[in-house]
Amino acid sequence: MSKRKICVVITARPSYSRIKTALAAIKNHPELELQLVVAASALLDRYGSAVNYIQKDGFEVTAKVFNVLEGENLTAAAKTTGIGILELSTVFDNLSPDIVVTIADRFETMATAISASYMNIPLAHIQGGEVTGNIDEKVRHSITKLADYHFVASEGAHARVLKLGENPSFVFNTGCPSIDLAAEVLKSPKLDFDIYQKYGGVGTAPDLQNGYWVVMQHPVTTEVQSSRKHIEETLFAMKEIQQPVLWFWPNVDAGADGTSTGIRAFREKYDLSNFHFFKNMEPNDFLKLLVNSKGLIGNSSVGIRECAFLGVPVINIGTRQHARDRGNNVIDVDYNREEILLALRKHESHPNPPSSTVYGGGDAGKRIADLLANLELKFHKTITY
Secondary structure (H helix, E strand, O other), rough: OOOEEEEEEEEOOHHHHHHHHHHHHHHHHOOEEEEEEEEEEHHHHHHHHHHHHHOOOOOOOOEEOOOOOOOHHHHHHHHHHHHHHHHHHHHHHHHHEEEEEOOOOOOOOOHHHHHHHHHHEEEEEEEOOOOOOOHHHHHHHHHHHHOEEEEEOOOEEEEEEEOOOOOHHHHEEEEHHHHHHHHHHHHHHOOOOHHHHHHOOOOOOOOOOOOOEEEEOOOOOOOOOHHHHHHHHHHHHHHHOOOEEEEOOOOOOOOOHHHHHHHHHHHHHHHOOOOEEEEEOHHOOOOHHHHOOOOEEEOOOHHHHHHHHHOOOEEEEOOOOOOOOOOOOOOOOEHHHHHOOOHHHHHHHHHOOOOOOOOOOOOOHHHHHHHHHHOOOOOHHHHOO
């Protein structure tokens, strides 16, 4: 009996941590063959070359798709998606997968979903049914309607996918594979590597022994004109506290040019001797960095997901994660330095929020692989509203 071919498409650095344990479970499953396609910003050095970490972890890349247009604006995002449809269609034609897996809600994932759907290839979607406040909201629910199988990460997401009319027999609350990584890290949470030596980066090397904050803030695609102003408010707040700050570069989203320009201009004008800037880190190392930090500031979903499980304090800025299920570790603020500073003081006075399993308990990867091995192959659906 031939193995079922599972084609997983990774298009950006955050997607790798969202799928890593499922990749391992698929690779090791006796009834599955992993076909791994790496595309878009996951291939680019300026966004941290996620493909290097993927290969270092022992995963063989079956195909690469270079489809990112420069510009970091709305037009470039639309054209990048279009090129992705063209290129991925050729890849799927060559690989003939039994199931294609697309991850989460970044705009590049739309190309995966459209290509597979139009080619009558069964499509599985990880992390559908969630709610946020930018273009990802449209992308996520659109992919839900294109997908045949739904591996959601929370009870709230499960309920929303059903409300969208999907067949309950093909909607599964597996939890999020990124929580699997967080569970692994909690078994050995010590920061056992030199972050500056291993990852380089830009800036001084502040002493971290007395604690540090981590910042990861991306532009909001529906607020691109304000991306520079938004990042400046966070920069002013973090400069004010005079504590070590480890800052991670934004994703390749529309508005990223404004975010990046704002950061560069700010560090030319002000003394940021307590700051250090990074492009990327291996998922496990990044989670170790978080669990040993004072907290995470910004608008990354890692603050909503992994940090909830790890019990890491989070200051969530703006609308990007609006209405997403969350634990008690999050304080929501506007793009306002005074609100950010007030939230920092609150977290410093209550530094250990309880752990939450809202996004699962650490076994999502294996559950997803087992489902992919046993689900009925289908590329059409009967919708019930």
